[in-house]
Amino acid sequence: MSLVTVATVLAVLMLLVSVMLGWLADLKRVGGAVSARETRAAADGDGRTFYTSREDRAEAMRERIRRERRRRERARSASGTRTGSAGPTGRPGPTPGPDRPAAPPVDAPEARHRATLELGPGPGPVSEDALRAAYRRLVVAYHPDRVAGLGDKLQRLAEEETKAINEAYAYFKARLGD
Known part of the structure; x- marks a missing residue:
């Protein structure tokens, strides 16, 4: 075999290994899910949010x-209801007393x-x-x-x-x- 052929075979093998490792990493990331629905379900299961x-x-x-x-x-x-002033409902706020301080x-x-x-x-x-x-x-x-x-x-x-x-x-x- 010539040196060019050996180099080409090694390059193809390295490319295949790289693709396989990327595929395995993706499988690990989504937990083996193969569809968007399964990926979303896997993400929902561990509390993460997945957007399609x-x-x-x-x-x-x-x-x-x-x-x-x-x-x-x-x-x-x-x-924020003030004493004596109308609150968000239009009614006066709570009246302050010794046990209830005025609201800020x-x-x-x-x-x-x-x-x-x-x-x-x-x-x-x-x-x-x-x-x-x-x-x-x-x-x-x-x-x-x-x-x-x-x-x-x-x-x-x-x-x-x-x-x-x-x-x-x-x-x-x-x-x-x-």
């Missing part, structure tokens, strides 16, 4: 942002930042562990890199959410540092 198209992913991100905005609005309206105003920075970080409207102080956990969870969920290929509008929304999360985190870190 960019449009599915974009719609899921838009829906998550809508749900988050509705949740924040509910948290703001629930924690709607635009109070702490209530707004608590809603942003999903820390609840509770009157107690925020612990450093709860703050760190909430920050990491939300930054992972709303980071602009997660929607890098989904269009300018979603990227801007993700940037706004991330800025709000960072601002709320900085606010509570400053308070904890005092």
Whole structure:
């Protein structure tokens, strides 16, 4: 055999091995699923989300942002009723007494930042562990890199959410540092 023939055979063998290793890696990644339905089922089984198209992913991100905005609005309206003023239902808010302090105003920075970080409207102080956990969870969920290929509008929304999360985190870190 000539040297060219041996080199060609080795190149073909290396290509075949490379293809086989890639195929095995794909099988391992999707758990042996062979169809999109099986892949989605495998991803759903271990808590991951699997999107079959960019449009599915974009719609899921838009829906998550809508749900988050509705949740924040509910948290703001629930924690921000002023004493004697009309609440979100048009009725006066709760009357303060010795056992019930006056609720902070709607635009109070702490209530707004608590809603942003999903820390609840509770009157107690925020612990450093709860703050760190909430920050990491939300930054992972709303980071602009997660929607890098989904269009300018979603990227801007993700940037706004991330800025709000960072601002709320900085606010509570400053308070904890005092």
